[in-house]
Amino acid sequence: MLPSHLNGHSPLARRRPRLSAASPPAEAGTASAAAPLDEHDRIYFQSYSHIGIHEAMIKDRVRTDAYHTAIMQHQKFIEGKVVMDVGCGTGILSVFCARAGAKRVYAVDASEIAIQAREIVKANNLSDKIVVVHGRVEDVDVEEKVDVIISEWMGYMLLYESMLPSVLFARDKWLKPGGLILPSHATLFMAPVTNPERYEGSVDFWSDVYGINMSALVPLAKKFTSEEPSIETIGGENVISWPSVVKHINCYTFTPEEFKSITAKFKVSSMMLAPLHGFGLWFEVEFNGPAESSHNTPSSLNPLDIIQKKRRRGSDDAVLLSTAPEDEPTHWQQTILYFPDPVEVKQDQIIEGSITVSQSDENPRFLNINLECLYLAHGAFIGLKFYG
Ligand SMILES: C[S@@+](CC[C@H](N)C(=O)[O-])C[C@H]1O[C@@H](n2cnc3c(N)ncnc32)[C@H](O)[C@@H]1O
DSSP states (O other), X not given: OOOGGXXXXXXXXXXXXXXXXXXXOOOTTOOOOOOOXXXXXXXXXXXXXXXXXXXXXXXXXXXXXXXXXXXXXXXXXXXXXXXXXXXOTTSHHHHHHHHTTOSEEEEEESSTHHHHHHHHHHHTTOTTTEEEEESOTTTOOOSSOEEEEEEOOOBTTBTTTOOHHHHHHHHHHHEEEEEEXXXXXXXXXXXXXXXXXXXXXXXXXXXXXXXXXXXXXXXXXXXXXXXXXEEEOOOXXXXXXXXXXXXXXXXXXXXXXXXXXXXXXXXXXXXXXXXXXXXXXEEEXXXXXXXXXXXXXXXXXXXXXXXXXXXXXXXXXXXXXXXXXXXXXXXXXXXXXXXEEEEEEOTTOEEEEEEEEEEOSSOTTOEXXXXXXXXXXXXXXXXXEEOO
């Protein structure tokens, strides 16, 4: 079954985009006015009042360990400083920061989970350090500017849920110059994928069901498989080329305006003869200080650099939270955009096209994805559109 969290019907969504206010980009040191809380926000914040969503996130050790390690790595910066945890949930990151020596942590969350976060803070004798603020970060008032902003804002394929504009709002309104943002950088990748087992399991399956020919359902199955992004775990063996960077985000400089629509071209070469079933998307985030942020500009960044950097991890002290197919699975899994029909690609065949990911006007919680792909050897063209 396709996951319901991307189809717009489930009230319980870990990841839903929110439309940033249609306002001019923020000037340095100022935050643009926030859009008023609407019905989409209400449903979104309500989804975070369920314990299951917090359990899934906290039990994702790849995620939670990465944040814990990053906080400890920046302990010298955090010690004695003021932190804002944008979207604190249960308060786990706020507690990590308090234990790392923060003088004060403003733990902000608009969901009812903030009520439990306050109790958790009390039960851990941290009420003198952690101030839980129940409200939208766009609306709350705290007593001082902060030295550090920490937030776990990433959604499926990085951009779903669109919580990043709220973090940028907090940065522009509350972060002192030279302050630290964790995570500091995020990169969205895409690559062509082959997944015969998945295709056979959901499309070919219908040709023989208990000896009954149900092929009449094949067109429906193809439509169902390809009309929405699918959240599933694939492995490195499913990826048939080097990945392409869709977007590299520097959280110190990125603007809410830039978030609204992202377009990238890709041109990759197939490493094998395989049926191409679609494209996979995933992301990585890094936790660098403001000083290191300048050497990771989009122009200097290519997938090979990133992969090399990952291999050096361990000797290198940078924390990298990866949701790539070749890495340990996370609750984000990967996002797959399936074609209705696979296309045979040869080794070294060029696959090129473009992708646009933009926030839906209709429902600010959703994304529209427009993928156009050209297989040079066939001269074939496929256009895929996913509307939120
Ligand atoms: C992905 S969860 C992270 C929770 C927690 N920080 C953790 O790491 O386990 C995101 C949280 O941010 C909150 N949130 C999202 N946008 C927000 C906003 N604009 N203002 C306040 N809270 C927000 C949600 O209610 C949710 O609890």
